Amino acid sequence: MDFVAGSRTRPEPAPAPMPVKMVIAGGFGVGKTTAVAAVSDVPPLTTEAAITEVAAGVDDISLTPDKTTTTVAMDFGSVMLDPTLKLYLFGTPGQDRFGFMWDDVTEGALGALVVVDSRRLEDCFPAVDYFERRTMPFAVAVNRFAGAVPHPLDAVREALDVESEVPVIEFDARDSESVRDSLIIVLELALARAMAAA
Amino acid sequence: MSRNTGDARPGSAASRPDGEGKAPGVVRPFLLTEGRVVAPGAELPMETQVVATTEGLHQLGALAFERRAIVEACGTPQSLAELAVRLGLHLNVVRVLAGDLRAGRFLTVHEPRAAISTDVDVLRRVINGLRAIPTAAGRA
Numbered sequence: 516m517d518f519v520a521g522s523r524t525r526p527e528p529a530p531a532p533m534p535v536k537m538v539i540a541g542g543f544g545v546g547k548t549t550a551v552a553a554v555s556d557v558p559p560l561t562t563e564a565a566i567t568e569v570a571a572g573v574d575d576i577s578l579t580p581d582k583t584t585t586t587v588a589m590d591f592g593s594v595m596l597d598p599t600l601k602l603y604l605f606g607t608p609g610q611d612r613f614g615f616m617w618d619d620v621t622e623g624a625l626g627a628l629v630v631v632d633s634r635r636l637e638d639c640f641p642a643v644d645y646f647e648r649r650t651m652p653f654a655v656a657v658n659r660f661a662g663a664v665p666h667p668l669d670a671v672r673e674a675l676d677v678e679s680e681v682p683v684i685e686f687d688a689r690d691s692e693s694v695r696d697s698l699i700i701v702l703e704l705a706l707a708r709a710m711a712a713a
Numbered sequence: 714m715s716r717n718t719g720d721a722r723p724g725s726a727a728s729r730p731d732g733e734g735k736a737p738g739v740v741r742p743f744l745l746t747e748g749r750v751v752a753p754g755a756e757l758p759m760e761t762q763v764v765a766t767t768e769g770l771h772q773l774g775a776l777a778f779e780r781r782a783i784v785e786a787c788g789t790p791q792s793l794a795e796l797a798v799r800l801g802l803h804l805n806v807v808r809v810l811a812g813d814l815r816a817g818r819f820l821t822v823h824e825p826r827a828a829i830s831t832d833v834d835v836l837r838r839v840i841n842g843l844r845a846i847p848t849a850a851g852r853a
Contacts, residue, residue, distance in 0.1 A: 623829060
């Protein structure tokens, strides 16, 4: 069966669907929540997630000698893909002078979409670093703000210096089809990796 | 600008969209759990599904306050994250209380399967499921 069940009886309430999740990461105001909302069955909810901050900056390191746990507001939505399969989409904040460990959110995620505003490319560096370190399948999605992408995708790829297998794509966070297709691109990468490893 | 040059770290420290200063509730969250917290690393994933048992729904009277609200809400399966939002409780409080309610057989807790993220069949199902969802173009 699909779950580690917590009890011996089959409850009368509807059976739980199998939960799967993906992460939508990126800097502040880049369109993460918009992207979640574009495909979610329900308006995004906001929860507080624990994150571990690892001091990575040069200043104030004496104040954060090791790591600290804090909470951040995080938006999430869900898509009922079929009666037994529910996809959760978690939007994780990512602009900070700290390195991030979003393990609480990303553990078990199928993959991640890193949303980028090409005018503020550096905001996505922590997310890209993080998913590379975790070897989690991810794609970089340049949000098409108000029509045009100001920088060509080749330039974005070069600046980010991601591996050649990492898709760098253009998308519109407001458009459900565009967001859906971007998530599928991440999942196809995840599938290719899983098949290669099998 | 390149990510892998030393000075390219994100610089602006100011604007962090976190929830700092937002009170999670009137009662300090961990009063509800008698001070107990989930051991770091042992947390149930936030997408873990929680469902009331039939017995649980029949024995609501045995429960009070948050515990009762959790079992009532779980007549419909939902994730720990959704439950926390709907009941206005801290996620980690819901984790602790859901563990108690599972032990008392009021709830069943369905953790995501281990290694699900590299499961070829699951990945294919999610891809096919996403291809089939109605998009704005389809709805219009």
